Amino acid sequence: MNQNLPNSSDPHPQGTEFSRRPTDEHVSPGVFVVVLTYTSPLTQVDDLLDAHRSWLDRQYAEGRFLASGPQVPRTGGLILARAESREAVLAVLGTDPFACAGVASYEVVEFAPTRGPLAAALRGGA
Template sequence: MFVLELTYTAPLDRVDAALQDHVAWLEQAYAAGHFIASGRKNPRDGGIIIAAGSDRATVEQLTADDPFVRAGVCAYRITEFTATKTAPALAEYREQLPS
């Protein structure tokens, strides 16, 4: 599983200009089963996405395809972790530690 932290690298007016395309990209990634949660950070200096069911190369390609990245308005920090515990509603995303 991955935590994708977006940090805006441009003023909010430039972020907002790419927002509609970013939301469409998010919707495609949700439909493909890559993402399970996302939202803005507070204060609004970026966002967070929780990605599951993908390998690191796939996640790196997804983030490179984000319209925010293509517009040069954000940078990603990708943190991979093993989700060994989850809320009951997220049980399908539980992972096993490597042997």
């Protein structure tokens, strides 16, 4: 479910159902993978790259993003984010200069890290 931002106001595009987090007040933030796909020529993307990187730096400073980088080959990028909800991730993505200029689309996938050396850290544990 690719979404062009910031025009996407529907948190459940195309009638897709998303699992709801329990309403327990102790639920830690979710972990999300954002797949960013360029929808414009690289020359247009490159014109916005400095602004996009500054935006990324702000998200890291706020603790929203855990990792990011370009796809290989360079057709977009990936962002590993932590947030209370998918809607919160979409709101942040809507402020990306790439989104504001319409040069990228975004797919947001929530996942529950349960195995591997980084799982506890990604969940906000030890």
